[in-house]
Amino acid sequence: MESLISKMNIKVRRDCTLAELTSFKVGGPADCVLYPESAEQCASLIAASKASGKYLIFLGNGSNVLGSDKGCRDYILRTDGLSTLSIDKDGIMTVGAGVKGVKASSFAAKSGFSGLEFLYGIPGTVGGAVFMNAGAYDGSMDQVVLRTRYLDDDGNLCTLEGEAHSFGYRKSFFMEHPKFLILETELQLRPGNSEEIFAKIEELQAKRREKQPLEYPSAGSTFKRPEGYFAGKLIQDAGLSGYSIGGAQVSEKHCGFIINANHATGADVRNLISHVKKTVLERFGVELECEVLMLGEE
Ligand SMILES: Cc1cc2nc3c(=O)[nH]c(=O)nc-3n(C[C@H](O)[C@H](O)[C@H](O)COP(=O)(O)OP(=O)(O)OC[C@H]3O[C@@H](n4cnc5c(N)ncnc54)[C@H](O)[C@@H]3O)c2cc1C
Known part of the structure; x- marks a missing residue:
């Protein structure tokens, strides 16, 4: 693993804690946190870690996890570097797993597409949202996800379509396969008016601020x-x-x-x-x- 990290020039942090990596701000040392920036780097890391008998722990924005006081001795792979973000004229949005929900939601709104208003106030990444089937105020990921590209536990590139995501209430295919890494997902949005979409976002944010x-x-x-x-x-x-x-x-x-x-x-x-x-x-x-x-x- 260590030779691969330096050979592929993968960004790494070794002086970190789980408290710093999570929204709960709880948890002991995180020995080694990796920040790959491409699917190729991720695939090599997954294959190398499997060969060494150690699996990687995947982390998005750390907003749905509780860190342990003993910390984490395993390699942690943070998805921040998986940052694709584009939308076509038919409202098909391609989003990297490491893109924050707030960014994806405002990008859709600015581009004049509706369907991601609910994600604005959920403080995780899009990869974490697919994993959790995150949702709020009658919106959830299962309503918008078309397909997801991911790496299996050998580092092979695979695609999951529609119902194969097995979405349920805070459930997805990926929960059953925690060694698979979500790389990016395609979402189907619908045309809307930017001003109205931002007004809806603000209405939902006000509810959050009042209740949470x-x-x-x-x-x-x-x-x-x-x-x-x-x-x-x-x-x-x-x-x-x-x-x-x-x-x-x-x-x-x-x-x-x-x-x-x-x-x-x-x-x-x-x-x-x-x-x-x-x-x-x-x-x-x-x-x-x-x-x-x-x-x-x-
Ligand atoms: C103030 C607050 C409000 C919240 N409100 C909501 C809400 O309204 N609705 C809601 O559903 N949730 C809510 N959450 C919880 C959380 O934000 C969501 O579950 C979010 O989707 C988690 O995303 P994350 O990137 O932080 O995932 P993380 O916490 O980093 O990871 C969660 C799980 O997903 C896995 N994972 C993450 N990324 C990947 C990937 N690329 N590939 C494979 N596995 C991956 C991790 O291994 C882990 O098991 C809230 C949290 C906070 C702190």
């Missing part, structure tokens, strides 16, 4: 929405608003968010997640499932 504790580090909604309920309401009704363990707290503004209120550790957040799940199960018989994914050594 955006002033604190977090990974967004901690739990998935259980069938027939809202996680935040169950947590509030269980009397857990503002409940804290160490520096982690159930947000008083939106109980569905666990926030890093005061230098939380990964253990603080995990313990709070367990306490919330146990309390809600005991009080209401509802099993909450974590939407946030764990990153690093157990």
